Amino acid sequence: KIKNKNIxxxxxxxxxxxxxMRDSSTLVMIPSLARKxxxxxxxxxxxxxxxxxxxxxxxxxxDIKSAIYNSDLVIIHTEWNDFKSINFKSxxxxxxxxxxxxxxxxxxxxxxxxxxxxxxxxx
Numbered sequence: 001k002i003k004n005k006n007i008x009x010x011x012x013x014x015x016x017x018x019x020x021m022r023d024s025s026t027l028v029m030i031p032s033l034a035r036k037x038x039x040x041x042x043x044x045x046x047x048x049x050x051x052x053x054x055x056x057x058x059x060x061x062x063d064i065k066s067a068i069y070n071s072d073l074v075i076i077h078t079e080w081n082d083f084k085s086i087n088f089k090s091x092x093x094x095x096x097x098x099x100x101x102x103x104x105x106x107x108x109x110x111x112x113x114x115x116x117x118x119x120x121x122x123x
Contacts (some may be wrong), residue, residue, distance in 0.1 A: 003037030008071040010064065011078025012044045012052075019046035026077055027051065034058050043067035045080055065091050072097055079103040088116055 014024040021027065026042075030052060034040055040058040048060035061067035064082065068074050068091055076083055076099065084105050088097070099111065101120045111118035 002033060005038050005072045006070050007033055007038045007040050008061075008068045008074045009040065009042040010044075010067065010074060010076045010083050011080050012042050012049060013046060013078055016078050016080045021049060021051060024077075029075075030058055031055055041067045041071070044078070045082055068092050070094070074099050076101045076103055076105060079105050089114060 009026060012026040013020055030040055034055050034057045041061050043061045043064055052058045071092055098117045104120045108118055108120060
């Protein structure tokens with residue numbers, strides 16, 4: 001169920017260290033989830049993106065902590081160095097949040113040990 005879920009995207013560019021949005025899967029994912037009633041917060045080190053400003057229920061957060069704080073689901077979309085050492089347990093207020101790591105930057109065994117529900121691509 002997606003309606004009224006708080007979903008956070010960490011990184012929206014197609015790769016780290018660029019502000020290039022061309023061919024980024026977030027151009028499809030974020031509008032689709034928003035249409036289904038999700039509340040989207042996103043953070044990208046390169047700043048707010050004009051493309052998402054016009055979409056209802058999509059908001060830019062100025063930092064990682066405020067982006068993930070109220071999340072049901074955190075999607076790590078881009079492998080920025082900023083995202084490699086987040087303490088999710090102390091940063092997210094909800095108890096049953098999920099991490100979906102599209103770049104496999106976290107260790108599944110460490111996430112399991114921390115009792116975090118974690119999914120990585122191809123794992």
